[in-house]
Amino acid sequence: MKVLFVQDVTGTAYAGDVKEVKPGFARNYLLPRKLAVQATKDQMNRVEGLQKAASRRREATEGEMKTLSEKLSGSVITIEGRAGRNNRLYGAITSLMVAEQVSKIAGRDIDRRRIVMEPLRQLGTYKIPVKLYTGVEPRVTVVVALPSPEKRGQEAPAAEGQASAAAEGAAPEAEGAAEEPIAEAASTEIVPAAEKPA
Numbered sequence: 552m553k554v555l556f557v558q559d560v561t562g563t564a565y566a567g568d569v570k571e572v573k574p575g576f577a578r579n580y581l582l583p584r585k586l587a588v589q590a591t592k593d594q595m596n597r598v599e600g601l602q603k604a605a606s607r608r609r610e611a612t613e614g615e616m617k618t619l620s621e622k623l624s625g626s627v628i629t630i631e632g633r634a635g636r637n638n639r640l641y642g643a644i645t646s647l648m649v650a651e652q653v654s655k656i657a658g659r660d661i662d663r664r665r666i667v668m669e670p671l672r673q674l675g676t677y678k679i680p681v682k683l684y685t686g687v688e689p690r691v692t693v694v695v696a697l698p699s700p701e702k703r704g705q706e707a708p709a710a711e712g713q714a715s716a717a718a719e720g721a722a723p724e725a726e727g728a729a730e731e732p733i734a735e736a737a738s739t740e741i742v743p744a745a746e747k748p749a
Contacts (some may be wrong), residue, residue, distance in 0.1 A: 552577045554587040555594045559605060567602030569595070616684040619657055623681060624689035628652040631698045634674050643670035644695055653681060653691060671695055 552574045556564045560581070564570050569590050572581065581587040588594050630648055632640045646666040654661045667680045667688075677693045 553590040566605030638674040
């Protein structure tokens with residue numbers, strides 16, 4: 552099926568392009584989302600206008616992304632995580648966590664799918680590319696470190712306080728629970744099978 556692309560479709564075509572695509576792709580994806588229209592004579596008259604408008608949009612977006620790239624490149628992001636032996640993290644640092652930090656630096660939302668990385672499972676320093684636009688891919692430095700001693704110091708007393716409060720609250724309950732079954736056992740009477748009423 553021959554279609555005229557009304558908007559840029561990443562990896563397929565730019566707005567204003569006329570291409571032959573599979574009928575299912577056109578019917579199920581391109582046409583319902585208004586990314587393309589069927590290439591009729593009337594629609595073909597729009598080609599030049601669509602190409603100019605799309606070109607202006609691409610240039611504006613590319614310029615904006617280059618400015619953002621300059622702001623992001625060389626940025627250092629520190630993410631804290633608890634680690635065990637051999638500096639292996641208890642949980643992984645994901646692209647979502649990195650995207651949140653990059654968004655704070657950029658001052659705008661950066662989708663996690665734009666962060667090109669596998670989950671980080673070790674302490675260390677990593678250079679992570681952020682794919683903003685075609686050909687615009689700044690690298691940010693992500694430092695995965697242990698929590699600072701001040702934070703660890705604050706967490707430890709709070710955890711100890713909760714543990715001691717839980718132990719104190721559980722002790723009386725455990726004592727009461729131990730007494731009740733004994734009392735029930737003393738009041739239970741065993742009746743031989745022959746003496747049971749019918």
